Amino acid sequence: MFNNNYISNLLNLKDPNINFTEIKEENRKGIGTKVITGILVNKPDICPHCGGVHINIHGYKMTRIKLPKVSEYNAILDLKKQRYKCMGCGKTFTAKTSIVEENCCISNNTKHAAIIHATEKISEKDIAKRLNISHNTVNRIINSHNISYHVNFNYLPKALCFDEFKSTKDADGAMSFIYCDAVTHNIIDIIENRQLGFLKQYFYRFSLKVRKNVKYIVMDMYSPYISLVKECFPKAKIIMDKFHVINNFARALNKTRIRLMNSNKKLYNKLKNYYKLLLKDRRKVDSMHYAKRKCFNKWMSLRDIVDYLLAQDEELKNTYELYQSLLFAIKTKNEDLLNNILMSEHKNVSDYMKTAIRTAEKYSEYIINMVKYSYNNGVIEGINNKIKVIKRIAFGYRSFYHFRNRILIMFNLIHIEKVA
Numbered sequence: 001m002f003n004n005n006y007i008s009n010l011l012n013l014k015d016p017n018i019n020f021t022e023i024k025e026e027n028r029k030g031i032g033t034k035v036i037t038g039i040l041v042n043k044p045d046i047c048p049h050c051g052g053v054h055i056n057i058h059g060y061k062m063t064r065i066k067l068p069k070v071s072e073y074n075a076i077l078d079l080k081k082q083r084y085k086c087m088g089c090g091k092t093f094t095a096k097t098s099i100v101e102e103n104c105c106i107s108n109n110t111k112h113a114a115i116i117h118a119t120e121k122i123s124e125k126d127i128a129k130r131l132n133i134s135h136n137t138v139n140r141i142i143n144s145h146n147i148s149y150h151v152n153f154n155y156l157p158k159a160l161c162f163d164e165f166k167s168t169k170d171a172d173g174a175m176s177f178i179y180c181d182a183v184t185h186n187i188i189d190i191i192e193n194r195q196l197g198f199l200k201q202y203f204y205r206f207s208l209k210v211r212k213n214v215k216y217i218v219m220d221m222y223s224p225y226i227s228l229v230k231e232c233f234p235k236a237k238i239i240m241d242k243f244h245v246i247n248n249f250a251r252a253l254n255k256t257r258i259r260l261m262n263s264n265k266k267l268y269n270k271l272k273n274y275y276k277l278l279l280k281d282r283r284k285v286d287s288m289h290y291a292k293r294k295c296f297n298k299w300m301s302l303r304d305i306v307d308y309l310l311a312q313d314e315e316l317k318n319t320y321e322l323y324q325s326l327l328f329a330i331k332t333k334n335e336d337l338l339n340n341i342l343m344s345e346h347k348n349v350s351d352y353m354k355t356a357i358r359t360a361e362k363y364s365e366y367i368i369n370m371v372k373y374s375y376n377n378g379v380i381e382g383i384n385n386k387i388k389v390i391k392r393i394a395f396g397y398r399s400f401y402h403f404r405n406r407i408l409i410m411f412n413l414i415h416i417e418k419v420a
């Protein structure tokens with residue numbers, strides 16, 4: 001009636017030395033709990049202490065091991081471990097099993113389950129709840145020696161993406177560095193500190209030959225990264241990230257709008273309500289559908305609204321038009337137009353836009369590369385968003401080491417040693 005194989009299979013506790021004897025249902029602290037009992041008998045051929053062969057049985061040691069939940073019941077294994085005594089040296093020892101580490105009361109498959117849960121967007125606290133273990137235990141599992149990630153310092157791909165993300169307080173400047181393969185989109189490593197000295201030291205661990213293999217690096221306008229590439233990656237072309245570049249111009253246009261908005265009470269509501277329309281690619285602003293619009297109280301298309309707003313202020317109009325030309329040049333990969341805009345003087349636009357253009361001009365070579373080559377940091381933005389989510393649901397992380405491990409687990413980069 002009590003089939004040992006079924007039980008071990010169902011619980012995924014595949015140690016042939018365990019004999020299951022009973023399954024009871026108990027109510028512990030109001031939670032239904034399956035209590036499974038078993039006996040572990042595993043007599044070694046020789047004494048682990050002296051190598052002697054005369055070994056007698058010597059009572060039992062009772063252990064209580066936490067298992068992953070079974071059909072939403074908490075599960076516990078009460079395991080009676082056989083003890084042995086060596087007649088040669090007189091020392092005693094306990095039968096060994098692959099389902100749990102020595103002196104540990106959490107089964108290996110519980111640990112494995114914790115790592116699998118950690119690949120999802122849930123907090124360590126919720127993982128703990130799901131597995132009926134403590135929050136601390138989950139943290140310990142994530143930081144344990146059973147999981148490891150090794151960067152291959154003998155290889156770098158042809159194209160890299162550089163970026164940073166808001167990290168833990170113990171990371172210097174609270175910003176950490178992340179880089180990935182621009183083609184396969186795999187994260188290569190996460191580095192605590194994004195400061196130049198730190199990164200140089202890190203990348204010098206790759207030989208010059210390996211670093212010369214890198215031909216393209218995508219990044220945002222952050223001058224230490226440029227110095228880094230010039231020193232460490234002699235063959236790499238710098239490519240500015242499209243998202244960041246467009247964002248800089250959009251911010252300049254937006255500031256222009258806000259200044260006008262705050263100085264003109266009559267236009268305040270209109271400029272406030274329709275700010276997104278100004279930032280949008282003009283070709284995508286609808287001119288076909290008419291509706292009664294908020295703040296206008298008459299039938300208009302969205303394009304009409306944009307045109308109305310622009311007609312109110314010359315500077316806003318010029319700034320907007322320059323912004324749209326930039327968008328157009330970038331999106332249509334028009335190298336000449338982009339170069340032309342960056343190199344000419346723009347007298348009629350707002351100071352904000354002038355500053356943005358001046359900054360872009362400084363990096364124009366790399367911005368032109370952006371339309372020349374098709375690499376961008378879009379992937380890393382996605383990765384960073386996932387990192388943000390995990391940080392938020394965990395209410396922040398205190399230790400960078402732990403945070404890094406969790407990220408590496410989330411992106412399936414951790415090698416998990418096989419458990420029974």
Ligand SMILES: [Zn+2]
Pocket residue numbers: 047048049050051052086087088089090091
């Ligand atoms: Zn012995």
